[in-house]
Amino acid sequence: MSSFQLNLNPLKEPLGFIKVLEWNLRKHHYISLSIFMTRKTNLQLLFETSKYPQIASIFAFATCGGFKGKTEIQVACLTNKSDNKTITATFGYPFRLNEASFQTPQGVNVCDVDWKSHVLIGDYSSAAEFYVTFAVFVFLYCIAALLLYVGYTNLYRDSRKLPMIDFVVTLVATFLWLVSTSAWAKALTDIKTATGRNIVQELLPCIQQRVICHFGSVTSMGSLNVSVIFGFLNMILWGGNAWFVYKETSLHSPSNTSTSHSQGGIPPPTGI
Numbered sequence: 001m002s003s004f005q006l007n008l009n010p011l012k013e014p015l016g017f018i019k020v021l022e023w024n025l026r027k028h029h030y031i032s033l034s035i036f037m038t039r040k041t042n043l044q045l046l047f048e049t050s051k052y053p054q055i056a057s058i059f060a061f062a063t064c065g066g067f068k069g070k071t072e073i074q075v076a077c078l079t080n081k082s083d084n085k086t087i088t089a090t091f092g093y094p095f096r097l098n099e100a101s102f103q104t105p106q107g108v109n110v111c112d113v114d115w116k117s118h119v120l121i122g123d124y125s126s127a128a129e130f131y132v133t134f135a136v137f138v139f140l141y142c143i144a145a146l147l148l149y150v151g152y153t154n155l156y157r158d159s160r161k162l163p164m165i166d167f168v169v170t171l172v173a174t175f176l177w178l179v180s181t182s183a184w185a186k187a188l189t190d191i192k193t194a195t196g197r198n199i200v201q202e203l204l205p206c207i208q209q210r211v212i213c214h215f216g217s218v219t220s221m222g223s224l225n226v227s228v229i230f231g232f233l234n235m236i237l238w239g240g241n242a243w244f245v246y247k248e249t250s251l252h253s254p255s256n257t258s259t260s261h262s263q264g265g266i267p268p269p270t271g272i
Contacts, residue, residue: 075211102118
């Protein structure tokens with residue numbers, strides 16, 4: 001088995017560099033990369049990246065998995081309409097809203113209603129947990145792939161199976177980024193609806209007109225919007241990287257290999 005030999009050259013080439021982008025988005029607005037292809041053509045790739053030094057896959061799941069929010073409703077009793085009280089429902093990842101009950105200020109009886117028995121509507125944990133779990137696995141795979149690229153370069157180049165496995169995993173990851181992000185985006189839309197102004201129309205005491213309810217506020221979900229953006233950004237990065245991984249497989253270069261052997265030459269090694 002090939003021993004570990006640190007080689008940073010693969011990081012200067014598309015396959016390794018894009019893997020770094022999938023794992024790490026640096027703080028500069030743009031990154032310009034010169035890539036020397038097999039015919040010595042110089043291709044300039046311009047990548048627009050995040051302003052802040054965040055890790056792409058970590059940013060994708062941290063903005064979702066670390067979210068905490070609340071929605072507030074102003075309640076007034078029929079006997080004293082001018083005295084508004086605030087009831088609050090706190091929610092967060094994994095967004096089992098049907099477990100988020102309303103709470104009153106400590107020691108305050110709001111209109112003789114047991115608000116703790118009233119909860120938000122919906123359970124969006126499946127989409128949220130799928131998205132976060134997949135992003136974590138992607139992060140771990142990127143670490144393993146980068147270790148293979150820079151530590152076992154010769155093993156990767158000489159093997160027929162490793163590039164093929166890498167290619168298949170890249171295609172599957174691209175598809176799952178699309179599926180998981182789309183599912184999470186739909187769930188996020190429903191979460192905004194379930195915790196927004198429509199909640200007043202769903203609360204039984206408000207519907208029965210036992211109290212007067214007015215929507216107060218809900219925590220901004222900008223970070224959750226960012227998680228969706230980073231999900232689709234990861235999908236684009238993985239989709240673009242699929243081409244460079246494909247070029248390392250035997251599917252792309254069997255004809256070149258057979259031609260070189262027929263001419264008595266040795267096929268040139270392909271760069272990562």
